[in-house]
Structures are given as C-alpha cells and as structure tokens.
Amino acid sequence: RLPALAWRGRVYAVEVARDAMSVFASNLVPLDGSRIVARSLGCATWLAARLGARLHILSATPHERPARDELARLQVPEQHWPLVTLHQGSAYPEDAILTAVARHAIDLVVMTAGGQTAEAFASPQADDAGAVGHVTCAIIERSPAPVLLLPPHYREVLPWQRALVPVSGEIEAGEALALAVRLANALALEVHVAHVADTDTDDESLAARARYADAVHHEFPRQLEELVRRALTHCAPEECRPIAEIALCHGDVAAELRLLIEGRRVSVLVVGWHGRFTEGRAKVLKQLLQAITIPVLLVKPAARRPFRLKVGEALE
Known part of the structure; x- marks a missing residue:
C-alpha cells in the first residue's frame, strides 16, 4: 500500500531495488553537425554519466571518419567518450533513427525540436507548426522509446532538480x-x-x-x-x-x-x-x-x- 500523499512533502534520495541503469540504460542522440542539434549533447552526456548509461551517437556525415576525429568534430566532450558508441551514416532521416532505436535497444532518444532548418523558427514570431521539424515530428510519433525533446528556446540548466x-x-x-x-x-x-x-x-x-x-x-x-x-x-x-x-x-x-x-x-x-x-x-x-x-x-x-x-x- 502506498503512503499517504501529502500536498507538499520532502524529496529523498533512496536506495531502491532497481538500479539507476534500469531507467535509461541505452540512449541515442542523432547529430547532423548543426549548431542547434549540438545543444542536445550537454543534456545527453550529463544523463549518461549520471545514470551510467551507454550513449549512442548517430552522426550524419558524407564521409566516414575515425571515431576520435568525428567525436571531436561533433564537439562531444572528451571525458564522455568512454560512454559513447558512434554510428556514422551519409544521412539520418527518420527511418535511420528508428532503425537504430530498434537495433540497439534504445531506452531514450534525446533530440532538439529541429535540425539545420530550425534556425528559421527560432524567433518569437514562429507559429506552432514550426515548433518541431519534420524529422523530429516523425520520431516523437513513431519511436517506441520515450523522447527527451529540447524546445526551440531551450536553455541548458544542469543538474536537474x-x-x-x-x-x-x-x-x-x-x-x-x-x-x-x-x-x-x-x-x-x-x-x-x-x-x-x-x-x-x-x-x-x-x-x-x-x-x-x-x-x-x-x-x-x-x-x-x-x-x-x-x-x-x-x-x-x-x-x-x-x-x-x-x-x-x-x-x-x-x-x-x-x-x-x-x-x-x-x-x-x-x-x-x-x-x-x-x-x-x-x-x-x-x-x-x-x-x-x-x-x-x-x-x-x-x-x-x-x-x-x-x-x-x-x-x-
């Protein structure tokens, strides 16, 4: 039986039967090299480090590079490289992301609301239809795994409280x-x-x-x-x-x-x-x-x- 739920209470960091990794043990971040999409890295790497999770990065690049070079190009902090598994491809339309979700048993997808074209919707005058790009829209609708979506006006504040x-x-x-x-x-x-x-x-x-x-x-x-x-x-x-x-x-x-x-x-x-x-x-x-x-x-x-x-x- 659950304890009585008060209107206000106190937060406890408790030891539970499930360990932290049972929440999101395998996470995916699609990157296309754009500045906007790179904003998802801070949150994704922080979560992976805190949860002890494996972080899969799906990179869209016309030419495959050595993993270290590609991670440096994508501005992934070097201290997080041991957590990262890099996957490179010529592009990552929604089918490529969904395939990666299934193939690697992804528990969480971390992505921004839009990619390279999102710059056009970053102004306060953008309408609701421009809040989410077509690739992101396809992923949040079709992904069996939860999606951590960073909105157009996202500001990184870590750690979460x-x-x-x-x-x-x-x-x-x-x-x-x-x-x-x-x-x-x-x-x-x-x-x-x-x-x-x-x-x-x-x-x-x-x-x-x-x-x-x-x-x-x-x-x-x-x-x-x-x-x-x-x-x-x-x-x-x-x-x-x-x-x-x-x-x-x-x-x-x-x-x-x-x-x-x-x-x-x-x-x-x-x-x-x-x-x-x-x-x-x-x-x-x-x-x-x-x-x-x-x-x-x-x-x-x-x-x-x-x-x-x-x-x-x-x-x-």
Missing part, C-alpha cells in the same frame, strides 16, 4: 508519472504532480467528471490523489518519496503549467501523450514547446498485446 508531471486520469499520464518517479529516484529529483481542470477543452479532466459545481473544493483533491495512487500501483512506498507536491489548478492548461514551471523552477516536464502531433492534435504540447525553455520528456503507453479468447482445443 525538479520534474513536473501533468496528470489527467488517462493511461498515458499515469505511465509518465511512474517513469518520472523512477527517474527521480535515480537522479535525486523532486517530483511535482499537477492537474489543471479546464472545463472548456479537457474532456478527460476531473472537471468533466464533476457531479456538482463546488467539486473543485471537495471532489477534486480526493480524485486527484486517487489518480496518483493508481498510477503508482507498481511502485514501492519508498520509491514514491520524491513526490514533493500534488497541485490542483484551474484555468487554461498551457498557461497554468507555464506558471508552475516558472514558479517551481522545474528542470524537466514529463508528459504522457498519445503520440499524434499532426494538425489539430497536441494543442497544449505545441503551445508549451513554443513558450518554455526546459526539456520535455514525452512518454507513450507501452504497446499491449491484443486480447485473444481461447476456445475449444486452444484451452486443452
């Missing part, structure tokens, strides 16, 4: 919270959990389930704690200790999350989502990517085998 996890009651949000808690134990982070009740747009929110107008003061806190408990069913009590806050907000989802990010000095936003970034989808995520400066860890639900009912001889 706090993670924010929005929850809604959907499976995706629950799995994101469980992963965030595991990562928090490995990196000694605080976890801040938040639900934003938006009666206009969020059909899966607690607001949509409310039975009376005053539910925000009575039903919502209880339901929110229950959502958190369900998401952490498979976590041991000591693993839940990094949860420092369960916040209940009301209003525009993107605006409220931005306030929490700024007010709590959040280091990483952990988001569970369906994996669809096409037109008309992921509106809140697109708004956040244009506004925030911290990385976003995108988590899709694990693939589930279809249910098959055995009948007749299949039961014997």
Whole structure:
C-alpha cells in the first residue's frame, strides 16, 4: 500500500531495488553537425554519466571518419567518450533513427525540436507548426522509446532538480508519472504532480467528471490523489518519496503549467501523450514547446498485446 500523499512533502534520495541503469540504460542522440542539434549533447552526456548509461551517437556525415576525429568534430566532450558508441551514416532521416532505436535497444532518444532548418523558427514570431521539424515530428510519433525533446528556446540548466508531471486520469499520464518517479529516484529529483481542470477543452479532466459545481473544493483533491495512487500501483512506498507536491489548478492548461514551471523552477516536464502531433492534435504540447525553455520528456503507453479468447482445443 502506498503512503499517504501529502500536498507538499520532502524529496529523498533512496536506495531502491532497481538500479539507476534500469531507467535509461541505452540512449541515442542523432547529430547532423548543426549548431542547434549540438545543444542536445550537454543534456545527453550529463544523463549518461549520471545514470551510467551507454550513449549512442548517430552522426550524419558524407564521409566516414575515425571515431576520435568525428567525436571531436561533433564537439562531444572528451571525458564522455568512454560512454559513447558512434554510428556514422551519409544521412539520418527518420527511418535511420528508428532503425537504430530498434537495433540497439534504445531506452531514450534525446533530440532538439529541429535540425539545420530550425534556425528559421527560432524567433518569437514562429507559429506552432514550426515548433518541431519534420524529422523530429516523425520520431516523437513513431519511436517506441520515450523522447527527451529540447524546445526551440531551450536553455541548458544542469543538474536537474525538479520534474513536473501533468496528470489527467488517462493511461498515458499515469505511465509518465511512474517513469518520472523512477527517474527521480535515480537522479535525486523532486517530483511535482499537477492537474489543471479546464472545463472548456479537457474532456478527460476531473472537471468533466464533476457531479456538482463546488467539486473543485471537495471532489477534486480526493480524485486527484486517487489518480496518483493508481498510477503508482507498481511502485514501492519508498520509491514514491520524491513526490514533493500534488497541485490542483484551474484555468487554461498551457498557461497554468507555464506558471508552475516558472514558479517551481522545474528542470524537466514529463508528459504522457498519445503520440499524434499532426494538425489539430497536441494543442497544449505545441503551445508549451513554443513558450518554455526546459526539456520535455514525452512518454507513450507501452504497446499491449491484443486480447485473444481461447476456445475449444486452444484451452486443452
């Protein structure tokens, strides 16, 4: 049984049965030689060093070079070379990245929102459609592994100290919270959990389930704690200790999350989502990517085998 979840608590770095490497043991960073994409190296190498993970670098280059020369060209800090496995190719369209994810059993992909063409969308006037390039869009939609996405206005602040996890009651949000808690134990982070009740747009929110107008003061806190408990069913009590806050907000989802990010000095936003970034989808995520400066860890639900009912001889 999980411990009672207080609205505020204290973060603990605890020893758990899983070691740090069980979170993200094999990570991939695609590089194309551009300045913007190279920004992912700082975060990726820090994570690899802290988690004791193997860092795979997929480099797009017309001519294969000796590994040391290529790593130097890509500005990978020499102290991190022992962690790195380099893969070189003439280009890395989305198929090459997805092939590498499958071939090397990648647990996490770290990439910027755009590559060489992202310079055109770096201004504050860029629209939502320009927040993510076409290759990145394909990866976040199709990758079976979580993707750590660095937004166009990303500013590197290391080490991480706090993670924010929005929850809604959907499976995706629950799995994101469980992963965030595991990562928090490995990196000694605080976890801040938040639900934003938006009666206009969020059909899966607690607001949509409310039975009376005053539910925000009575039903919502209880339901929110229950959502958190369900998401952490498979976590041991000591693993839940990094949860420092369960916040209940009301209003525009993107605006409220931005306030929490700024007010709590959040280091990483952990988001569970369906994996669809096409037109008309992921509106809140697109708004956040244009506004925030911290990385976003995108988590899709694990693939589930279809249910098959055995009948007749299949039961014997």
